[in-house]
Amino acid sequence: MENDLSVSRLVKRFGEFTxxxxxxxxxxxxxxxxxxxxxxxGKTTMLRMVAGFEEPTSGTIAIRGRDxxxxxxxxxxxxxxxxxxxxxxxxxxxxxxxFGLERRGTxxxxxxxxxxxxxxxxxxxxxGSKEIAQLSGGQKQRVAIARCLVLEPSVLLLDEPxxxxxxxxxxxxxxxLKKLQAKVGxxxxxxxxDQSEALVMSDAVAVMNKGRFEQVGSPQExxxxxxxxxxxxxxxxxxxxxxxxxxxxxxxxxxxxDEGFAFEARRRGACAPGSAVRLFLRPEAMRIEPADASGLxxxxxxxxxxxxxxxxxxxxxxTPAEHELLVTLPxxxxxxxxxxxxxxxxxxxxxxxxxxxxxxxxx
Amino acid sequence: MRRARLGFWLFxxxxxxxxxxxxxxxxxxLLVMSLRxxxxxxxxxxxxxxxxxxxxxxxxxxxxxxxxxSVITTAxxxxxxxxxxxxxxxxxRVRLQGFLLTLLLLPFWVSELVRIYGxxxxxxxxxxxxxxxxxxxxxxxxxxxxxxxxxxxxxLVYTSMLFMVVPLVSAVESLDDSLIEAAHDLGAGRAAIWxxxxxxxxxxxxxxxxxxxxxxxLGNYLTPNxxxxxxxxxxxxxxxNQFIASFNWNQGAAFGFLLLALSSAIIWIGLKITGQKLGxxxx
Numbered sequence: 001m002e003n004d005l006s007v008s009r010l011v012k013r014f015g016e017f018t019x020x021x022x023x024x025x026x027x028x029x030x031x032x033x034x035x036x037x038x039x040x041x042g043k044t045t046m047l048r049m050v051a052g053f054e055e056p057t058s059g060t061i062a063i064r065g066r067d068x069x070x071x072x073x074x075x076x077x078x079x080x081x082x083x084x085x086x087x088x089x090x091x092x093x094x095x096x097x098x099f100g101l102e103r104r105g106t107x108x109x110x111x112x113x114x115x116x117x118x119x120x121x122x123x124x125x126x127x128g129s130k131e132i133a134q135l136s137g138g139q140k141q142r143v144a145i146a147r148c149l150v151l152e153p154s155v156l157l158l159d160e161p162x163x164x165x166x167x168x169x170x171x172x173x174x175x176x177l178k179k180l181q182a183k184v185g186x187x188x189x190x191x192x193x194d195q196s197e198a199l200v201m202s203d204a205v206a207v208m209n210k211g212r213f214e215q216v217g218s219p220q221e222x223x224x225x226x227x228x229x230x231x232x233x234x235x236x237x238x239x240x241x242x243x244x245x246x247x248x249x250x251x252x253x254x255x256x257x258d259e260g261f262a263f264e265a266r267r268r269g270a271c272a273p274g275s276a277v278r279l280f281l282r283p284e285a286m287r288i289e290p291a292d293a294s295g296l297x298x299x300x301x302x303x304x305x306x307x308x309x310x311x312x313x314x315x316x317x318x319t320p321a322e323h324e325l326l327v328t329l330p331x332x333x334x335x336x337x338x339x340x341x342x343x344x345x346x347x348x349x350x351x352x353x354x355x356x357x358x359x360x361x362x363x
Numbered sequence: 364m365r366r367a368r369l370g371f372w373l374f375x376x377x378x379x380x381x382x383x384x385x386x387x388x389x390x391x392x393l394l395v396m397s398l399r400x401x402x403x404x405x406x407x408x409x410x411x412x413x414x415x416x417x418x419x420x421x422x423x424x425x426x427x428x429x430x431x432x433s434v435i436t437t438a439x440x441x442x443x444x445x446x447x448x449x450x451x452x453x454x455x456r457v458r459l460q461g462f463l464l465t466l467l468l469l470p471f472w473v474s475e476l477v478r479i480y481g482x483x484x485x486x487x488x489x490x491x492x493x494x495x496x497x498x499x500x501x502x503x504x505x506x507x508x509x510x511x512x513x514x515x516x517x518x519l520v521y522t523s524m525l526f527m528v529v530p531l532v533s534a535v536e537s538l539d540d541s542l543i544e545a546a547h548d549l550g551a552g553r554a555a556i557w558x559x560x561x562x563x564x565x566x567x568x569x570x571x572x573x574x575x576x577x578x579x580x581l582g583n584y585l586t587p588n589x590x591x592x593x594x595x596x597x598x599x600x601x602x603x604n605q606f607i608a609s610f611n612w613n614q615g616a617a618f619g620f621l622l623l624a625l626s627s628a629i630i631w632i633g634l635k636i637t638g639q640k641l642g643x644x645x646x
Binding site: 051052072074079086087088089103151 | 541544549550564
């Protein structure tokens with residue numbers, strides 16, 4: 001498949017600080033690609049380089065096969081939706097959306113037609129004559145996206161555009177953005193520190209940390225098969241045990257945790273008995289009071305608190321060594337009898353836990 | 364509640380006293396004076412003083428000249444101040460900003476009179492600039508650079524600069540950088556960004572700066588008097604002549620009111636043309 005964006009060996013340094021450190025990736029045409037990372041990981045710098053606001057220290061950026069070196073932002077076939085949207089308050093909605101077309105010298109009648117069509121696309125028909133200050137947060141969002149989409153860019157860049165919205169609206173806009181992208185078919189590159197935004201909307205997600213890509217993959221891959229401890233810890237919730245490898249077998253290893261459990265789990269990377277590892281386990285991987293415990297890792301824990309949150313309810317449990325663990329509590333009424341203070345058996349399948357070698361003791 | 368009211372009036376009293384005693388009363392007296400002819404017991408009501416302004420070309424021509432040159436000065440000041448303000452507000456680093464603003468402010472620690480004499484020392488026939496020109500062989504004989512309209516306008520621009528830069532700096536500072544970047548991203552070049560984004564955003568700042576500079580120029584006496592030539596008559600000089608030279612206070616008072624009314628009218632027209640309201644500009 002043709003790639004809309006190809007980034008290769010991209011480096012950006014600010015003095016001594018390396019913001020983007022040798023990053024390469026390709027984004028296929030028409031896909032929704034997210035870059036997920038904590039603040040300060042270099043994702044915004046990366047986006048600004050693609051948009052043309054920052055000059056890379058080295059490496060190349062190509063859009064639809066065309067090298068973008070020394071191409072000014074106003075000459076690139078990409079458009080950026082800014083974090084705080086940056087709508088022009090001195091113009092009404094229609095003038096905002098027409099801005100880019102006017103710069104290209106599109107005939108007036110054509111501009112009016114395309115502005116109206118784009119407004120319909122983003123679900124705001126007839127909003128052209130409104131002033132920016134009259135719009136709600138979600139409407140501003142859509143105008144900002146419409147302002148870019150009307151130019152039919154090869155790639156649309158979005159810099160945490162949902163960050164300023166309240167929670168409820170953010171959930172709604174997530175779904176809408178995904179639908180909009182599917183409808184218009186433009187390649188979206190979306191930057192966020194919110195893993196749920198990235199997982200819900202994207203075809204592919206790159207997890208970025210300290211200027212590097214830790215892993216690029218589908219949301220399912222990142223969640224189910226994290227390649228590095230950072231990805232395992234950053235994407236979704238995890239329970240963590242520290243331990244040492246006792247023996248290796250195929251793709252699995254037997255780990256003795258520091259508090260004295262012996263667990264079998266999947267392993268990533270080379271396996272050496274005696275090496276320090278960190279074991280990651282999702283809260284939903286643990287089964288409460290399993291009927292058939294054969295082949296499972298089982299242990300006893302005490303319920304400390306019930307964290308009820310509808311479908312997202314959890315148990316806060318502690319092992320005898322006071323190690324806190326989160327366990328998903330399915331809302332099928334089977335576990336209604338569980339009360340704080342009770343001791344329960346927990347079991348999990350060796351394939352759902354993954355361990356990584358600890359580097360220098362921290363990692 | 365009543366105490367709060369009392370406090371309000373107590374604090375307002377000095378302002379009111381100042382306004383009434385020093386501004387309203389003298390102006391009322393001047394207004395009465397401008398509508399009278401003669402003095403003492405032979406005084407009578409008349410509009411002759413105002414009619415004189417329109418009847419005598421030298422008077423209204425002087426006013427037109429003064430207004431035109433004030434508009435030109437305002438325009439030149441704006442053209443010079445805009446890049447300066449943009450540099451201070453957006454390009455310069457934070458520590459440099461304060462330093463640059465102080466540099467702009469520094470000349471104002473010296474009185475206008477001294478500053479104008481400073482210019483005269485530089486520009487007169489035996490002055491510093493002519494000395495340099497002669498020494499460098501760029502001129503054979505001293506050039507008279509004082510006492511013409513161009514020098515006078517330069518002096519006025521110099522005097523007004525700060526009053527334009529300060530409102531412009533705060534106007535440019537309030538512009539979100541991402542608006543400029545967004546415009547650039549959407550395909551706008553330098554000219555379009557200035558014309559469509561920066562200038563519309565700064566409009567209130569430009570207007571308030573322009574009003575201040577225009578009024579300062581129109582009412583300036585010193586600079587046109589000292590740097591302008593015999594032919595560069597300024598309207599304030601006409602007023603001065605009536606009061607001091609001709610000792611015709613009634614005529615002088617009428618000219619004063621005409622200056623007030625006509626300059627207000629010009630600003631009103633300016634606001635109408637650019638589609639603004641005084642309240643928006645002042646806020």
